[in-house]
Structure formats: structure tokens, C-alpha cells
Amino acid sequence: MTALRTIAIATLGCLASLGAATAEDRALVIGIGTYENLPQDMFLHGPKNDVKAIEALLTGMLQFKPEAIRVLTDEKATRQAMLSSMDEWLVAGTAPGDRVYLYFSGHGLQVKDVSGDEEDGMDEAISTYDIKAGDDDWTNVILDDDLEAVLEKLKGRAVTLVIDACHSGTISRSLSPQAVSGLNGARYLPRPFAQTGKQPVTRGLRIDLGVVDKPAQLTAGGLTAWSAAAAYQVAWDDVRLPIEKRHGVFTSAYIAGYTPRESDANGNGLISNAELFEYVTRKSKEYCATLDDCDNLDPQLESVPEVLGTSVAEPEPDRAEQAAHQPSNKPEPVYQEAKVEAGGAPAYVDADPIAAVGDIVGKADTGEVTVSLDTGPKLRKGKAFKISVTSKYAGNLVLLDVNGDGMATQIFPNDMAQKITPLSAGSALTIPDDYYGFDFEADGNGENMLVAIVVSDAVDLKDVAPPAQGLNAELDARQSLSEIVVKLQKAWTGDTENRAVQWSLGTLKYTVE
Numbered sequence: 001m002t003a004l005r006t007i008a009i010a011t012l013g014c015l016a017s018l019g020a021a022t023a024e025d026r027a028l029v030i031g032i033g034t035y036e037n038l039p040q041d042m043f044l045h046g047p048k049n050d051v052k053a054i055e056a057l058l059t060g061m062l063q064f065k066p067e068a069i070r071v072l073t074d075e076k077a078t079r080q081a082m083l084s085s086m087d088e089w090l091v092a093g094t095a096p097g098d099r100v101y102l103y104f105s106g107h108g109l110q111v112k113d114v115s116g117d118e119e120d121g122m123d124e125a126i127s128t129y130d131i132k133a134g135d136d137d138w139t140n141v142i143l144d145d146d147l148e149a150v151l152e153k154l155k156g157r158a159v160t161l162v163i164d165a166c167h168s169g170t171i172s173r174s175l176s177p178q179a180v181s182g183l184n185g186a187r188y189l190p191r192p193f194a195q196t197g198k199q200p201v202t203r204g205l206r207i208d209l210g211v212v213d214k215p216a217q218l219t220a221g222g223l224t225a226w227s228a229a230a231a232y233q234v235a236w237d238d239v240r241l242p243i244e245k246r247h248g249v250f251t252s253a254y255i256a257g258y259t260p261r262e263s264d265a266n267g268n269g270l271i272s273n274a275e276l277f278e279y280v281t282r283k284s285k286e287y288c289a290t291l292d293d294c295d296n297l298d299p300q301l302e303s304v305p306e307v308l309g310t311s312v313a314e315p316e317p318d319r320a321e322q323a324a325h326q327p328s329n330k331p332e333p334v335y336q337e338a339k340v341e342a343g344g345a346p347a348y349v350d351a352d353p354i355a356a357v358g359d360i361v362g363k364a365d366t367g368e369v370t371v372s373l374d375t376g377p378k379l380r381k382g383k384a385f386k387i388s389v390t391s392k393y394a395g396n397l398v399l400l401d402v403n404g405d406g407m408a409t410q411i412f413p414n415d416m417a418q419k420i421t422p423l424s425a426g427s428a429l430t431i432p433d434d435y436y437g438f439d440f441e442a443d444g445n446g447e448n449m450l451v452a453i454v455v456s457d458a459v460d461l462k463d464v465a466p467p468a469q470g471l472n473a474e475l476d477a478r479q480s481l482s483e484i485v486v487k488l489q490k491a492w493t494g495d496t497e498n499r500a501v502q503w504s505l506g507t508l509k510y511t512v513e
Contacts, residue, residue, distance in 0.1 A: 027068060032107070035107075075129050090102065396454070
């Protein structure tokens with residue numbers, strides 16, 4: 001990530017907007033609720049409202065010009081129209097460095113893989129208005145292979161892909177059309193002629209990024225992709241609303257999350273991708289808890305790590321919101337305009353590396369993990385101190401010390417500890433303990449932050465937080481923390497049903513004088 005310039009809030013209004021729309025910026029917004037060849041009980045009521053809401057987000061907060069947006073709904077969203085618009089409107093109409101936004105609201109599905117590139121023998125797909133049931137499978141669909149070919153051509157652009165549909169794997173293969181009709185608002189189609197009766201849900205062979213199979217190659221080329229659910233989960237219309245006012249659960253949360261009072265967890269006026277992700281995840285789970293038929297609902301975000309702490313739109317903190325989150329004598333936030341290497345449009349980060357921690361992790365510190373110093377939060381240079389971490393939940397600990405210069409030290413795990421063991425719920429871990437054979441002494445000056453992450457699932461973090469780098473390596477705080485959090489955002493496949501990784505956060509600001 002390359003810092004280009006520092007900008008105070010007071011002058012933001014005089015600056016060009018985040019990735020201000022040019023003639024080359026393009027958006028394609030697709031919503032399909034009615035279908036030429038499907039019965040009405042498989043129609044969706046939310047997509048028509050989703051499309052209008054996304055248009056408003058694009059022309060408002062994201063500052064796309066209206067003429068830069070193409071909308072395809074219902075009968076206009078045939079397979080041919082969708083593919084040709086992706087090719088001539090998005091690909092041919094833009095160049096590297098431009099913004100591209102592709103949104104889809106409608107049914108997701110799976111069909112039999114004919115190219116041999118799928119481990120489970122199934123291709124993920126999105127529906128079209130003219131989708132048809134063939135002899136043994138759906139035809140006239142947009143395959144993941146089709147989308148990947150388009151995204152490959154868009155490398156070098158700042159591409160945002162948003163899919164409010166699902167590709168539910170085992171579920172969609174084991175439900176008949178009759179069973180689906182009983183799940184009001186489910187955004188998936190069963191395979192034609194499927195047998196009635198839900199089979200036991202088993203873990204997925206892999207995690208699909210909505211309809212993208214090769215996220216690493218594509219995100220490196222400038223793609224940030226959002227999808228409403230993990231593989232083997234169902235996306236939903238919000239059936240709590242009257243029919244004419246329904247939205248996709250994910251789309252509704254995604255748009256609401258652009259409001260600082262909703263998703264700005266650290267209150268610095270910057271809504272980061274990680275904060276938006278945590279917000280839509282929380283809202284999706286709240287909805288899922290209201291439905292008997294919803295087991296888990298975990299939105300997915302795929303991007304390069306550097307994107308997590310960057311803004312989703314130009315920061316414009318409301319003064320009342322700012323006052324509610326911080327003391328009146330605290331200086332106003334200062335932002336840096338940054339450019340992620342893979343993308344085209346600039347974004348903002350908090351210039352204060354300590355304040356930026358909240359933007360990268362996305363979560364608010366809710367007290368589930370507590371961090372303390374035996375000397376209190378004010379240290380004198382050269383004074384010995386110990387760190388204690390206590391977690392409400394058992395799990396593996398990663399503890400970073402971030403300073404005001406943006407550098408970090410990995411306190412734990414480390415090779416000095418006698419044994420690396422998981423934290424027990426409610427039991428404090430003290431660092432260093434008697435087995436270390438040395439004390440920590442305060443050094444430097446100014447404000448620092450201890451960041452404790454406790455991971456309750458057996459996620460392998462050895463490549464991003466190896467014990468060998470503990471205590472003896474100077475790390476770039478933004479990069480190291482981003483690489484850890486990206487790992488924790490992946491769906492957990494260690495249980496019979498896919499779900500989000502369970503992890504908790506605790507922070508402590510302290511000063512060295």
C-alpha cells in the first residue's frame with residue numbers, strides 16, 4: 001500500500017471524491033425476480049427493489065454518473081443480454097485504472113460440470129430471465145466459468161463484484177421444486193427433477209466465492225468480491241417485509257452499512273471494507289436467527305489483504321457521530337489517500353496506525369478479550385512490565401504490539417514460551433512468565449496499542465503469525481494485521497455445516513513516557 005498524501009477532515013470537502021466518476025467508470029446492475037420459464041412460486045420480490053437501492057448507492061455515496069450505469073431487470077436480463085453487457089459495456093468500455101461495479105440479485109444454482117474443473121462435479125451459476133429446464137439440468141444460465149472469463153479481461157481495473165444469490169451445493173441438489181416452494185424467499189433454484197426430501201448436509205469439498213473459483217488470481221488483478229452466503233448456505237429475500245417492499249437480506253445490510261452510525265465500529269468516520277463485512281455478517285445472522293429453515297448465513301468477502309482497512313467511500317464523518325465516539329478534546333481524524341497495487345481507484349486509510357487497527361479488524365472491542373498491564377496503561381521508559389490476556393472463550397492467541405510509527409511486534413506466539421497452548425476460557429495468560437527468563441522493558445515514547453486476537457477454531461495461522469517471528473521481528477502493522485484477518489474471514493469447514501470462523505478481539509491503548 002502506497003501512501004500518496006495526508007488529508008485532514010476539514011479539507012476533504014475540497015478534494016476530488018474517492019475514485020470520482022469518469023466517462024470510463026462503468027456499472028452493470030442486474031436484478032431478476034420474474035422468469036420466463038419458471039412457475040410464479042419461484043419468483044422473487046426483492047430484486048426489483050435491490051436494483052433501485054444499488055443505483056442510489058452508486059450515484060450517491062460512490063459517485064458514479066447516471067450515464068455510467070446500465071440496468072438489466074427481468075425480461076431485459078436474458079443470458080445473451082447479460083453476457084453482451086458484461087463484454088461490451090464493462091470490458092470494452094473501460095481500461096486499466098477505471099472502476100467497474102457488477103451487481104446481481106436473483107437466483108443462484110448449480111449445474112453439472114462439463115469442463116472438468118470442479119472438484120465436486122458441479123458448476124456454480126446465476127440465473128437468467130430465460131433460464132430453462134433441460135432434460136436433466138438447467139440451461140441458459142451464466143456459469144462461474146463465464147464470469148471468470150469476464151473478470152480475467154477486467155484485470156487492472158478496480159472491480160467490485162456483488163452477488164446477492166447463493167450456490168447452495170448439497171442443499172440445492174437435495175430439494176425438489178415442491179420443497180423449495182415451501183421456503184419462502186430462498187434465493188436458489190433446485191436442480192430440475194430433484195427428489196423430494198432434504199438429505200443430511202455435509203461439509204463442502206471447497207469454499208466457493210459465490211460464483212468465482214479462482215479468487216487468488218482474480219483479487220490480485222483488482223477484484224473485491226462480495227457474496228451473500230458461503231457455499232452450502234441459502235441467501236434470502238427479507239420475508240418480514242410486505243411483498244412490495246422486500247429486499248435481499250444481504251443487499252439491504254450492505255447498503256445500510258455505508259452509513260457511519262451503522263458500521264463504523266471504531267468511530268473514526270471511515271467505513272472500511274472489514275467494518276462493512278462485519279456489519280453485513282451481523283445483520284445476516286440476526287435475520288437467520290428469525291427463520292426455522294436458516295441454519296447459517298455467512299456473507300463472503302474476497303480481496304487482497306490491503307483492501308480490508310481501506311474505505312468503501314470517501315470518509316465524511318458526521319460531527320455528531322464523531323462526538324459520540326470520542327472525547328471532544330481529541331484531534332479530528334486525518335486520512336491518507338492510498339492506492340492498493342492491484343486496483344485502479346484510490347481509497348483512504350486512517351493516517352494514525354493505531355486508529356487504523358479498528359478499520360482492519362472490522363470488529364468493535366466488546367470486552368470478550370481483555371488485555372491489561374501489571375503497571376497500568378502508563379509506562380515509564382525502561383520500566384519492566386507484564387502483559388495479561390483473558391478471554392471469554394477458549395482459543396489460540398495472537399498478540400501484537402502496534403506503535404505510532406506503524407510498526408508491530410508479535411508478542412505471541414513466540415519461540416520463548418515454554419509451550420504454545422490455547423487459552424482456557426476465563427484464565428489469564430501472562431507474558432512473560434517465569435519460564436521466559438527475562439522481563440519486558442518499556443521503550444520508545446508515545447501511544448501504542450496491544451491487539452489480542454483469540455481464535456476458537458483450529459485455523460492455521462503459521463504462515464501469517466509464525467512463532468519464529470515472535471519478539472524478534474519488526475513488522476509492518478497494517479500488512480501483518482490484514483493478512484491475519486483475511487484468514488479469519490474465510491468460512492470454517494471443520495464442522496458438518498459451513499459457518500464463519502469464531503474469533504474474538506481485545507485491545508489496550510497504553511503510553512510510554
